[in-house]
Amino acid sequence: MATAKHNTVLHVADVHMRFGGLHALADIDLEIEEGKIHAIIGPNGAGKSTLLNVCVGRLAPTSGAVVFDGQVITGMKPHEINQIGVARVFQTPEIFSDLSVMENVMAPAFAKRDGAFRLNFMKNVGQEKEIRQEAEHFIEDVGMTAELETPAGSLSRGDKRRLELAMCLIQHPRLLLLDEPTAGMSRHDTNTTIELLKKIKARGMTKVIIEHDMHVVFSLADKISVLAQGRIIAEGDPETVRNDPEVKKAYLGGAQE
């Protein structure tokens, strides 16, 4: 295992993931630096979502380890990983469809304040003023104040993603993993989301972002890793990656054809 640098928040160390005969992740070694936005790009089926699944405990890697903040998190349960500061926005929105927008954002705030379990039935949700205010604040951040009481299941796809983002932000995670946060959004909504992500970047939250939209990637990322067929084929700052011949061949070139 390579020694993690001092300011590395997340270290994916020699991770392999096999699904039967498919080598979905091959020898992935990745270091995510504190406070940076790290983009992961690559064609469909490259293994990007699988990589995030390994990081949040949805999948146990075939071999290798994931280290967060000096702690090995492979083998930990999803809620334990979230409790130590990792939050994720999924590629297909994972929200509480039957709950209102407000409740969707309050639930993660309770998890942050009360821990993984608390038998809290003496208070009424309405009496939890602080959490409610905080939720209102983050819902406003993602521009959904008009939808406070809407059942989340009836939101548009773009709104569901923004809701999920608010659900993550309210936890003030140290590391935020975003799986194609602008997919399915209009250009206008995409721009709003980019502005929002830049704003949060200023707050010093580390982010890993998976994105297809090159416009988004190059306007946000500090560092880019290119994934193709389960391997990292290039890594560096946006300029280097843009000009890398391998990348042009495997991904960018292909996309422009």
Add this chain to the structure above:
Amino acid sequence: MLTLPKKELITFLIFAVVVLSMPVWLIPFGASYPGLLQTFAIFGLFAVGFNILFGLTGYLSFGHAAFLGVGSYTAVWSFKLFTMNPIPAIIFAIIISGVFALLIGFISLRRSGIYFSILTLAFAQMSYNLAYSVLTPVTNGETGLALTMQDPRIIDLAFSERGEALPQVALFGLNMAGYGGFYFAAIILILGYFVAQKIAISPFGMMLKGIKSNQNRMGYTGLNTKPYTLAAFVISGMYAGLAGGLLAVTDPLAGAERMQWTASGEIVLMVVLGGIGTIFGPVLGAWIIKYFANIFSAINENILHNMFSFLPASVQDFLVPLLALFVGEGWELTMGLMFVLVVVFLPGGLMEGYRRIAVRISAMSSKETKSVDKPAQTDKQAGGE
């Protein structure tokens, strides 16, 4: 701490009045006699508790009758061993059924969906069979557990002599066999309703609803779903045990038939019929099913002839045999038809029907009174859709 927001408080007060006045408003329905009133209160409580697991958390148990049975046996043992006072009996019933629920829940909740349901069913059938076999010393097998003249009743007998006849369950002199038993059960139903309301609007209740909605997301949100589901299971098991204890309070006899799978199925029907996830719906479902089981099943052709005696004999002869299919033995047919109609046309149960009517009425009255505001309102509705 023990407060409810205004809207819930009003519902609670109305509920309390409705329950306590049942002996009066059930008279026209022919259902105002102590035995049936007790049944209404007790099964209403069972349904309220079952809904905490099924309605809020989304886990369908097919084995809750087991806890009802455990509660009954526990209460009868409390009468036999300690005292005929119902209070210790129901406290023990809650505790022991809670312990059973903890064990059965811990194992069953390792699975979800249909596998969970099957596990609970298996455990309940196992308890049922054990009650008839290995556990006969505790349950008295097929005869059922009843009071005897030789019972130790250590607390009661420390203060008084053993009487000539079997003692009766009484709360400080108030006999639990008749209306006393109804009011005792009714007050506990009202308390149980209050607790269910508190749970539904608490952060804990919100997490249960979150689990029902998207259990996966709960995990990535940092919440450990296991203890939440287990807590819901144990709470609803305790409600069932309390209901079982009350059955024994009103009639100190416990038999294993109470734990049979048909009894577990009946509670599911009650909750679905009334309205899953609402608090009053399950109670309503319980009342309707128990009403049918007791009143409809008692109607026979003679009664029907009397009812329709104002009609010409030829019409009577046609109508009575037809209606007779749906009453008496046929009450389950009526019940089944009603259940099918509700599930098909009102998937949210009778409470959804009530909500639809309420929306219609409020729409009609606002049309009349606020005709000026109307354009703005329709705009808003169109935007929301």
